[in-house]
Amino acid sequence: MKSSVSTWSRWAWLAGLLAVPIIIVTFLISLTNDVSLIQRCTTALILMVMVIGLHVFSGNSGVVSFGSVAFAMIAAFTSALITIPAEKKPSLFPDMPNFLNWLWSFTVPVPLGILISVAFTAVIALLVGIPLVRLSGLAAGIGTLAFLVVVQVIVTKWKAVTRGESTMVGVPKETTLWWALGAVVLVIAIAALYQVTRRGRRLIATREDDKAAMSIGISIPIERLWGWVASCSIAGLGGALYGHYIATFSAQTFSIALTFFIIAMLVIGGLGSLTGAVVGVIVVQVLAELLRTVETQGIGPVPQIDAPGLTEMVLALILLLVLIARPAGITGGREITSWVRRRKGNVAQGAT
Amino acid sequence: MNPQYIVDAIGTGALYSLMTLGLALVFSVMGLMNFAYGQLVMIGGFSIILLRSQPWWLLILGTILVVVFFSLLMERLAFRPVRNATAMTMLVTSFALAQFLQQLARVAFGANPKPLEQFSELSVQYEFAGLIVSRQIILTLVTTILVLIGLALLLRKTNIGIQLRASTEDVGMAALVGIKSNRVIAAAFVISGTIAAIVAILFFATRTNVSWSSGDSIVLIAFVGAVIGGLGSMVGAALGGFLMGFVYTMLNALLPMELRVFADAFLYTLVIMVLLIRPGGLIAAKGVRV
Numbered sequence: 059m060k061s062s063v064s065t066w067s068r069w070a071w072l073a074g075l076l077a078v079p080i081i082i083v084t085f086l087i088s089l090t091n092d093v094s095l096i097q098r099c100t101t102a103l104i105l106m107v108m109v110i111g112l113h114v115f116s117g118n119s120g121v122v123s124f125g126s127v128a129f130a131m132i133a134a135f136t137s138a139l140i141t142i143p144a145e146k147k148p149s150l151f152p153d154m155p156n157f158l159n160w161l162w163s164f165t166v167p168v169p170l171g172i173l174i175s176v177a178f179t180a181v182i183a184l185l186v187g188i189p190l191v192r193l194s195g196l197a198a199g200i201g202t203l204a205f206l207v208v209v210q211v212i213v214t215k216w217k218a219v220t221r222g223e224s225t226m227v228g229v230p231k232e233t234t235l236w237w238a239l240g241a242v243v244l245v246i247a248i249a250a251l252y253q254v255t256r257r258g259r260r261l262i263a264t265r266e267d268d269k270a271a272m273s274i275g276i277s278i279p280i281e282r283l284w285g286w287v288a289s290c291s292i293a294g295l296g297g298a299l300y301g302h303y304i305a306t307f308s309a310q311t312f313s314i315a316l317t318f319f320i321i322a323m324l325v326i327g328g329l330g331s332l333t334g335a336v337v338g339v340i341v342v343q344v345l346a347e348l349l350r351t352v353e354t355q356g357i358g359p360v361p362q363i364d365a366p367g368l369t370e371m372v373l374a375l376i377l378l379l380v381l382i383a384r385p386a387g388i389t390g391g392r393e394i395t396s397w398v399r400r401r402k403g404n405v406a407q408g409a410t
Numbered sequence: 411m412n413p414q415y416i417v418d419a420i421g422t423g424a425l426y427s428l429m430t431l432g433l434a435l436v437f438s439v440m441g442l443m444n445f446a447y448g449q450l451v452m453i454g455g456f457s458i459i460l461l462r463s464q465p466w467w468l469l470i471l472g473t474i475l476v477v478v479f480f481s482l483l484m485e486r487l488a489f490r491p492v493r494n495a496t497a498m499t500m501l502v503t504s505f506a507l508a509q510f511l512q513q514l515a516r517v518a519f520g521a522n523p524k525p526l527e528q529f530s531e532l533s534v535q536y537e538f539a540g541l542i543v544s545r546q547i548i549l550t551l552v553t554t555i556l557v558l559i560g561l562a563l564l565l566r567k568t569n570i571g572i573q574l575r576a577s578t579e580d581v582g583m584a585a586l587v588g589i590k591s592n593r594v595i596a597a598a599f600v601i602s603g604t605i606a607a608i609v610a611i612l613f614f615a616t617r618t619n620v621s622w623s624s625g626d627s628i629v630l631i632a633f634v635g636a637v638i639g640g641l642g643s644m645v646g647a648a649l650g651g652f653l654m655g656f657v658y659t660m661l662n663a664l665l666p667m668e669l670r671v672f673a674d675a676f677l678y679t680l681v682i683m684v685l686l687i688r689p690g691g692l693i694a695a696k697g698v699r700v
Contacts, residue, residue, distance in 0.1 A: 122498060189686050195497070196443065197689040200637040204678040204685075207630075211675040314630070318505045325502040366521050367622075371513035377506040378488060385495030 065254050068395065073250040075394045076336050077243045080106075084239045096235050102343040103238035104300050106336065109323050110245045111292030113335035115285045117324065118258055120265035121194060124317050125186075125202030128209040129179050129290040130297025131312035135213060135220055137175035137298040138229040140166050146228050153218035168232040172298040179294030183287045191282035206317060213309040225308040226301075233303035241299055245292050249332050252288060261285045265330075326380050328387025333394040341380075341388065346373055414541055415663040421547035423655035424554040425612055429628055430635035430651025431561065431644065432605035438578040438642040439598040441497060445504040446484055448629025449511040450477050450603060454610025455620035456515065459524050474607040480511075481603025485596060493595075508629070515622040523621035532615050550612050557608065558648060561601070565644070570597050578642060631655075638684045640691030649692060 080103075087099045112126045142150065144165045154161065166174065186205060193201045213220045220226070252258035261281040263271040268278060301307055319342075327338020348357065349369040356362035384390070433447045457476040461469045488507045492500055532546040565571040570593070576584040577594045585591050613628070614620060631654050639650020657680065661673040669676075684692065 116498075122501070190682075193685060193689055196637055196641060197685050197691075199443075199501075200634055201682050201685045203630075204634065204681040207678040208675045208682075211672055211678075215671040215675075314626075318502075318509075321498075322502050322506060325498055329496070329498055367513040367516035371510055371517055374506050374509035374513060378503065378510060381495075381499060381503045381506060382488070382491040385492050385499045387499075 068254045069250050071395050071398070072254065072332065072393060073247045075398065076250070076333060077246045080242060080246075080336070081239065084235065088235055098343070098347050100233070100235045100238045100303060102339060103235070103242045104233070104296055104303060105320070105323070105343065106339040107238070107241050107245050107296035107299065108293050109320050109327075109335045109339050110242075110249050110332065111289050111294075111296055112320055112324055113289075113332060114249050114252060114292060115282075115289030116321075117330050117332070117335065118253060118261045118265060119282050119285055120330070121191075121282065122196070122199040122321075123202045123286075123289070124199055124314075124321070125190075125205045126289065126293040126320065127297075127312045127314075127317040128202075128206040129183060129293040130300065131209060131213060131309065132182055133172075133175040133179045133294030133297040134301030134307060134312070135226065136178050137168075137171040138226050138301055139219070140164075140174060141168050141171035141230050141302070142228050143230075150221065150228055151218065155218055158219060168230050168302055172295065172302070175298045176291050176294045179297075180287055180291040183290030183294075184283070187283050187286040187290070191279050191286050203314075206314065210309050210312070213312075220309070223308060223310075225306055227306050229301055229305045229307075231302060231305035233299045238299060238303075241295055245295065246332070246336070248288070248292070249335075252285075253332065257281070257284055322377055326377060326387055328389035328391045330391035331389050331393045334387050334389040334391060337388050342373075342377070345376055349373055412663075415660060417541050417543055417547065419656045419659035419663075421550055422659045423652040424550050425609065426631055426635060426655030427648040427651035428554050428557060428605060428612070429609050429632040430639065430647045430654075431557070432602040432609065433629070433632040434636040434639070434641070434644060434647030435561075435605075436598050436602045437636060438644070439574060440489070440493060440581070440595055442489060442500045442504065443497075443633060443636075444484075444489075444602075445501065445629055445633070446488075446508040446511060447504075447602070447606060447632060448625030448627075449508050449515075450481055450606035450625070451610045451613065451628050452515060452620070452622065452625035453477055453480050453511065454607045455526075455614045455617075455624055456519060456524070458610065458614055459526055459620055462527055470607075470611060473611060474604055477607035477610065478600055478603035481599045481606065482596060485599040490592075490595075508625070512622050512625065519622065521622070523619035525619050526614060526617060528618065529615050546612075546615055549615075553608060553612060557605065561644065564601070570594070574598060634678075634681055638681055638691055640693035643691070643693045646691055646693035653692075 084099060084103070087095055090096075108126060108130055112123065115121070115126075116123050139161055142165070144162060147154075147162045190198070190201050190205070214222055216222070217224070253262065260271070260276045261284070263276060264278045264281055272278065297312070304311070323338040323342045324335055325338070326342060327336065328334030346369070349372055351357055352360050352362070353369045354362065380388070429451070433444060436442055436444050436447075454473050454477045457473045458469065461472045464472065484507055488503055489500070492503045495503075532544070532549065534545045536543050536545075536548075563571075565575055573584065573589045573594050574597060576587075576589055577591065581591065584594070609628070632651065635651035635654040636647045637650070638653070639648070640646025654677070658673065658677050661676050662670060665673060665676070
């Protein structure tokens, strides 16, 4: 069938044009053997997983969600609880409630732990999503924000299981640059597939015109629920990878500030396109790292400036200026394929 | 149940309803959820520290002027350029602005909280029928009522107030009949800034320090209060904010000891339930752009 061929080629173009440059740059960075550069690149790739996760729901549905970090947090703690070596658990969790004592008896390898935690996150996302996807606009924003606060309070205060403010320690530190790269390529492939195939196109239709979408038989709650569960699972993957990367974390790691940082990257890149999600992370992370370098050691003629908060302040100022100059984000919400096709004279085929 | 809790809950509720009003007013005029609103209260806190040795009327006036100045400045420099962008872009703009102001305060005043000399005259307590009521609570209640009456009079009796209400109903239509959007929106930011300054005075009157992160919890409460109360409705906002404060204080008082640390989780679960039952808020305004 002709249409399925064009769907596959659109998928391959979109995923390929985004993933290949990232793979090349990551290889080049790995060749430098610069430990700090490789660390920064790994962090950026993990954040990219989370931002793409948010894009899958918010970008395609147009509905704000502040909840993605909550799912990253759930996955990070779940994976930690099942991958921490069994012999360490009694001393780390002396007050573990009886109904969770079975957690003590086993340890799973980290890749399996990440897989299980993503599956667990998907189940929670489904349960929470069934009521939450009925909300739109700011009510959806507040509903998901309230969910984030609830998860944060529980994780902070349920000390017996999460160690509360004394942070999770002893988590196997296994996430490498290659794991992060693999995850990014995987979620780019999934997100691209979702938005070029029927399931995702239906969700995009509800974003563009909810009444027209309903009139041709699209159920808004059902389409949103699909996008939501996919989005939260990807956020969970990012969270679990992050947990196994920093190895020591608490509920404070997955804060409202991180939530906004992720949303800001998505909006600065251009809300509504996968390309925007990728570009937003790269632009913001490169800027943030440049500023951080100035703060710690200076770059070229720029002397080192030692003032806590200055990096964040200048970063916020730059983000503000980008938003004022380009309210629709750097990509304007268009996909990379729409530029490539335009050059071929085939206008706006792949644009969403 | 000890009725003393109710007195404290009403005091907190009144303060929260003021916080919510300032945020909701700007939202109803331009559809902007101003996340930088909490930073206005934080700026108010620092100006209180700087003006602490001045006579009380100068302290109040000075704080209001400083906060209103920043409020107008953020409207002119940050929000006017994105006024016609999507709600999401405006929200993220206000977040970036909030980050900027917060880090600016951190650079200017240092990372450690600045101690604030207590207002001992406000902690004087009175006893009515076995209930202990501090001057601070009385002051908060009286101020809240005065602000509500003042706001109602302003919105109903003055020219700018009527224009404001017209813009709340329909910005485009109001502009067509000759109402200058720039003036009306600036007016909303002046009122919102004044309320933020009053909130700062009442809020920091009971605190021992001001820090660059002081505004965060405030804006969260105001944000949630405005949405569950009913977007675009001033009465709804006041009610939503009041309920946030009232229910939170009561939860802290009534929950069993071992669950008390989870008070916030209970509060925000209630918020989700309210939204599911009434997505438009408790008192939903007509024709609000959500």
